Amino acid sequence: MSDLPKPGEPIIEVRDLKKVFGTQTVLDGLNLDIVRGETLVVMGGSGCGKSTFLRMLIGSFPPTEGTISLLGSRIDQLDEEGLNEVRKHFGILFQSGALFQSMTLAQNVALPLEEHTDLDPTIIDIQVKIKLELVGLREHADKLPAQISGGMKKRAGLARALALDPLILFYDEPSAGLDPVTSAEIDQLIVDLTKKLGVTSVVVTHEMDSAFTIADRMVMLDKGRALRIGTRDEFDELRHVGEDRIADLTEDEQLIRQFLRGEPVGPITRRREETNYAEDLLQTAAPIITPSPAVEATRRRG
Helix, strand or coil, rough: CCCCCCCCCEEEEEEEEEEECCCCCEEEEEEEEEEECCEEEEEEECCHHHHHHHHHCCCCCCEEEEEEECCCHHHHHHHHHHHHHCCCCEEEEECCCCCCCCCHHHHHHHHHHHHCCCHHHHHHHHHHHCCCCCHCCHHHHHCHHHHCCCCCCHHHHHHCCCCCCCCEEEEEEECCCHHHHHHHHHHHHHHHHHHHHHHHHEECCCCCCHHHHHHHHEEEEECCEEEEEHHHHHHHHCCCHHHHHHHHHHHHHHHHHHHHHHCCCHHHHHHHCCCCHHHHHHHCCCCCCCCCCCCCCCCCCC
């Protein structure tokens, strides 16, 4: 592996990234640098390509075109052995936690250390306690996943992701399926760990409360392209553009604003209404029917 980048230098570099499945282009010419020590939030609607992008960053999907560099290594050129070497330097928190159900929390966290190091069992036990303490679960080390809550499973998954002291942490929808209080606790844990450990975090989410809590920078994906890459403050400014200024925004900016605010009317919904569902489904000509809302929107706008 090449010399590691210094804080503030790119630790992940993506150039002209394209991914095609059959006839569907999921990512289309994506360019992005992620610098060491930052938290980047990747967001967008369902089907925008964010989960595919995450899987490409960890080497699960090879690019159709373009390049991906992690920690100075071109992972798009590596064989499985080379990829496994790079993977020792990053951790992943899966959406479900992905814990082994027949193993205790301590055993789950110990597994990467047992598989990828030659550490003495006593040292592994100490490392496991340290990692569980970082996420507030040391007293629950001997419990099985079925005996703990969803939020605790996420924290246990995070402890396992931290087992090998990674330089990069990837999070796949860390707040999904959690109540608001537990979600806020996970967000704060991500912020605290990033500061304490100095890791680079890449977080895929569509939860805006979480995104604006944890992000240093954000990227908004739509149909496989990056509509905007910017700081949290830049996205927050766009989120708070008033109704009287919408006409001054570009189509992409209006789309991002609608997504950030969760509004029922805007470019995203207009685009859906313009899709001729009957023709797409039956491959026959049919009139476009524009649905009207059944109830008035009640979500408060901030």
